[in-house]
Amino acid sequence: MGKHLIEFKNVCKTFDDTExxxxxxxxxxxxxxxxxxxxxxxxxxxxxxxxxxxxxxxxGSVCFEGAxxxxxxxxxxxxxxxxxxxxxxPHLDVYxxxxxxxxxxKLGSKEIDSKVRRVLELVNLKGFERRTIGSLSGxxxxxxxxxxxIVNEPKVLLLDEPLAALxxxxxxxxQLELKNMQRELGITFVYVTHDQEEALTMSDTIVVMKEGTIxxxxxxxxxxxxxxxxxxxxxxxxxxxxxxxxxxxxxxxIMDTDLECVDTGFxxxxxxDVVIRPEDIYILDPDKGKITGVVESVTFKGVHYEMxxxxxxxxxxxxxxxxxxxxSDVSLLVKPFDIHIMKKS
Amino acid sequence: MxxxxxxxxxxxxMVLFVIAPMFLIFLYAFTVTDDGGTLSFTxxxxxxxxxxxxxxxxxxxxxxAFLSVVFCIILGYPAAKIIADRDxxxxxxxxxxxxxxxLFVMPMWMNVMLRLYAWLTILQPDGVxxxxxxxxxxxxxDIMYTQTAVVLGTVYDFIPFMIMPIYxxxxxxxxxxxxxxxDLGANKTxxxxxVILPLSMPGVVSGITMVFLPALTSFYxxxxxxxxxxxxxxxLIEKNFKNPVGRNFGSALSIILMIFAFLSxxxxxxxxxxNRQMDMY
Numbered sequence: 001m002g003k004h005l006i007e008f009k010n011v012c013k014t015f016d017d018t019e020x021x022x023x024x025x026x027x028x029x030x031x032x033x034x035x036x037x038x039x040x041x042x043x044x045x046x047x048x049x050x051x052x053x054x055x056x057x058x059x060g061s062v063c064f065e066g067a068x069x070x071x072x073x074x075x076x077x078x079x080x081x082x083x084x085x086x087x088x089x090p091h092l093d094v095y096x097x098x099x100x101x102x103x104x105x106k107l108g109s110k111e112i113d114s115k116v117r118r119v120l121e122l123v124n125l126k127g128f129e130r131r132t133i134g135s136l137s138g139x140x141x142x143x144x145x146x147x148x149x150i151v152n153e154p155k156v157l158l159l160d161e162p163l164a165a166l167x168x169x170x171x172x173x174x175q176l177e178l179k180n181m182q183r184e185l186g187i188t189f190v191y192v193t194h195d196q197e198e199a200l201t202m203s204d205t206i207v208v209m210k211e212g213t214i215x216x217x218x219x220x221x222x223x224x225x226x227x228x229x230x231x232x233x234x235x236x237x238x239x240x241x242x243x244x245x246x247x248x249x250x251x252x253x254i255m256d257t258d259l260e261c262v263d264t265g266f267x268x269x270x271x272x273d274v275v276i277r278p279e280d281i282y283i284l285d286p287d288k289g290k291i292t293g294v295v296e297s298v299t300f301k302g303v304h305y306e307m308x309x310x311x312x313x314x315x316x317x318x319x320x321x322x323x324x325x326x327x328s329d330v331s332l333l334v335k336p337f338d339i340h341i342m343k344k345s
Numbered sequence: 346m347x348x349x350x351x352x353x354x355x356x357x358x359m360v361l362f363v364i365a366p367m368f369l370i371f372l373y374a375f376t377v378t379d380d381g382g383t384l385s386f387t388x389x390x391x392x393x394x395x396x397x398x399x400x401x402x403x404x405x406x407x408x409x410a411f412l413s414v415v416f417c418i419i420l421g422y423p424a425a426k427i428i429a430d431r432d433x434x435x436x437x438x439x440x441x442x443x444x445x446x447x448l449f450v451m452p453m454w455m456n457v458m459l460r461l462y463a464w465l466t467i468l469q470p471d472g473v474x475x476x477x478x479x480x481x482x483x484x485x486x487d488i489m490y491t492q493t494a495v496v497l498g499t500v501y502d503f504i505p506f507m508i509m510p511i512y513x514x515x516x517x518x519x520x521x522x523x524x525x526x527x528d529l530g531a532n533k534t535x536x537x538x539x540v541i542l543p544l545s546m547p548g549v550v551s552g553i554t555m556v557f558l559p560a561l562t563s564f565y566x567x568x569x570x571x572x573x574x575x576x577x578x579x580x581l582i583e584k585n586f587k588n589p590v591g592r593n594f595g596s597a598l599s600i601i602l603m604i605f606a607f608l609s610x611x612x613x614x615x616x617x618x619x620n621r622q623m624d625m626y
Binding site for chain 2: 052053054073074075076079080081083084085087088089090091100101104105148149152
């Protein structure tokens with residue numbers, strides 16, 4: 001990807017006595033769709049507000065195209081924000097909402113007109129120019145909020161959980177639209193969400209955050225397949241996380257069972273976290289697998305059944321298209337490359 | 346049935362103190378009583394009003410009420426804005442509001458005459474204001490018993506009614522709307538003129554109605570601050586009702602003032618309608 005557009009260097013932020021961001025180092029490239037992912041209170045929104053200029057870092061620096069952003073007020077930054085609750089101007093109609101930024105830049109009315117119409121077309125709301133904000137549905141307000149931001153042709157579009165208030169169907173549609181829009185416009189998107197599925201669907205890069213620190217930065221597939229620690233594994237998708245001991249390279253012991261794996265580089269007998277995705281576990285007849293257990297519950301999930309299998313007290317979460325009756329004895333098989341070994345965090 | 350019975354006291358109250366007086370005012374306004382005590386229909390009470398002297402009094406009253414509204418906005422809006430800004434910041438941090446608004450509300454709990462006499466000690470020729478001015482070596486100001494004093498008194502008495510509605514609108518403006526304006530390139534001045542002021546107009550409009558009408562009809566303030574020499578429509582009505590033969594004219598004046606008040610309310614309503622979207626907010 002292109003050059004670094006935004007660069008965070010050792011950024012910390014404290015509110016009163018609470019550390020919200022702890023030593024953040026991060027770069028955002030041109031034309032990148034970067035998602036800040038984490039539970040509420042992890043500092044992802046604060047990070048976004050620092051880029052927008054609504055918050056100043058307590059220490060550290062943020063550079064934009066190589067120039068320090070410190071002290072540059074929000075209204076002079078080449079970024080625009082789509083707010084969580086849209087924050088449209090209730091006293092203006094759709095047209096004037098979108099034209100707000102253009103009027104401030106003192107563009108001619110003809111230029112404003114053509115830009116507003118083009119962007120309304122882009123968000124599929126042609127003909128809505130004179131509608132009042134109160135007469136729009138949540139999804140339409142969302143599109144207007146996006147239109148109001150991108151009409152200014154920002155270098156970076158910041159999106160603060162923009163889809164959180166929409167229902168599932170609408171949200172999935174908007175995810176694809178946003179991704180297409182980002183490709184078409186060729187601008188950088190920085191997207192904040194707590195929804196891992198949303199992050200996996202749209203992003204080029206995902207930044208997983210926890211309590212003000214970055215846990216992992218990577219492509220969606222890397223984050224999903226190679227989570228760096230148990231926290232990331234747990235946050236991105238469902239997983240089974242078990243303590244284990246690394247006997248030697250490529251052999252891990254969990255629940256007194258030796259399992260072959262593909263990880264190397266651990267000290268002998270180091271204690272580790274073992275992460276196994278529920279869809280990577282195969283259910284076999286009782287005598288065929290290494291780990292044995294009893295089916296405790298079965299839930300139909302559409303494509304697959306979600307089963308909980310009790311094995312000497314540990315509850316395995318397993319996804320399988322075949323159904324096993326509750327109470328039946330089974331055994332479990334995991335292929336070596338589906339076993340992910342992580343250092344204890 | 347029980348619920349209906351409960352409303353009877355209110356009905357009696359309304360008839361006794363609203364409908365009956367209104368009826369009497371209309372009766373007096375359109376009649377004269379001759380020496381024999383018989384009533385006869387006439388429009389002369391209204392015709393009398395169109396003498397230049399009375400027109401001038403109405404004009405003066407409107408002018409003073411208008412000036413008072415203007416000064417209430419000029420002084421009240423910034424006050425409301427400053428208090429609202431502080432309170433918003435504190436509320437955003439999870440603290441209680443400052444209570445500065447109480448400073449403007451508290452004087453209203455005191456007796457009005459007491460408050461007006463306090464002004465007398467300030468404004469009279471050898472009062473607090475002039476002692477202070479002479480201490481600074483400045484020339485004396487003689488504003489007691491002038492129109493300036495009447496406007497001052499009116500503004501003083503009614504400014505809480507301007508500050509409160511503006512404050513209550515300002516405090517409710519969503520922070521993210523202000524941030525959105527900054528995000529779109531508006532500096533502080535622009536944010537104010539393009540977002541905060543338009544969004545607070547409903548508060549200003551209700552402030553205007555709450556100040557203009559009482560200011561137009563009040564008589565005690567002008568009576569006190571002008572020493573009775575400066576006649577406003579409120580004073581004129583009061584004087585006519587104190588005099589037994591004047592009540593017909595006084596009633597006619599009351600009706601004229603009522604019509605005037607209705608008209609100005611209506612103008613405000615039309616003005617407010619153009620801000621409908623804000624009401625929804």
